[in-house]
Amino acid sequence: METVNIHEAKTQLSRLVDKAAKGESFVIAKAGKPLVKVTALEAPTGGQIRRLGFMAGQIVVPDDFDRMGEAEIAQLFGSDA
Template sequence: MTVVTIHYAKTHLSRLLAEVEAGGEVVIARGKTPIGRLVPVAPTRPKRVFGSMQGQIAVDEAFFEPLPDEELALWEGGDA
């Protein structure tokens, strides 16, 4: 983490932004008092679209049937 004064930050903003782009963090201080922080922006996740897999997958009635005892035991961590 780098700590710089406001004057330095105004003069060297491009250099400080390059440091932040590389994953660093810069604290801007007025004198010796920290007042702000430059950090990388967290990437935004795309919104989920309801029904985006429509027509690409199918679930038949067998999906809802109980598992055989042997397979159920494997899921529960027991021996078959």
């Protein structure tokens, strides 16, 4: 694995990021001491991305959903609802 000093990393950041994105991780060091490892992220593919509304039409929410358990909750908080 390649080790680059922090000055070199600053001046050649674009090139180093491109290499890391292609799977070539590298280490950034300061005064010869390794500080961080730069590696590519595993981004989700199109089929792995969650979509809002993917279960539309498959579930039913009761009309009183926002009032379910209202009496029990009020009792827990000492209210007479």
